[in-house]
Amino acid sequence: MFAHRLLSALLVSMPLALPLGALAQGTPPATSPAKASAPTAAWSEGVVKAIRKQEGQITIAHGPLVNLGMGKMTMTFRLGSPALAAGIQEGTPVRFVAENVNGALTVVALQAAK
Ligand SMILES: [Cu+2]
Secondary structure, three states: OHHHHHHHHHHHHHHHHOOHHHHHHOOOOOOOOOOOOOOOOOEEEEEEEEEEOOOOEEEEEEOOEHHHOEOOEEEEEEEOOHHHHOOOOOOOEEEEEEEEEOOEEEEEEEEEOO
């Protein structure tokens, strides 16, 4: 009952509340609903081209890195930890998270793609 009255009130008052510009162009786009979960890390895909654990480096032919604004390319990252590369070899298709850590593009999560 309350909801019905509220809706009626909104329907009555809305055209008056909208600026003329909005009426001419239609209703503004609804904002997308907030995600329920915590922000997820930006996983990217690629293929490992080289791993140099001693230097803490990994070269990946990667697809777009949305969080870094980077297109597809082959490049060398810092390896956040040698343990990340366990079970990963040259030629392994991977999913990974790359972040800018103190100015160095760093792989902070890495797993073999299924
Ligand atoms: Cu890149």
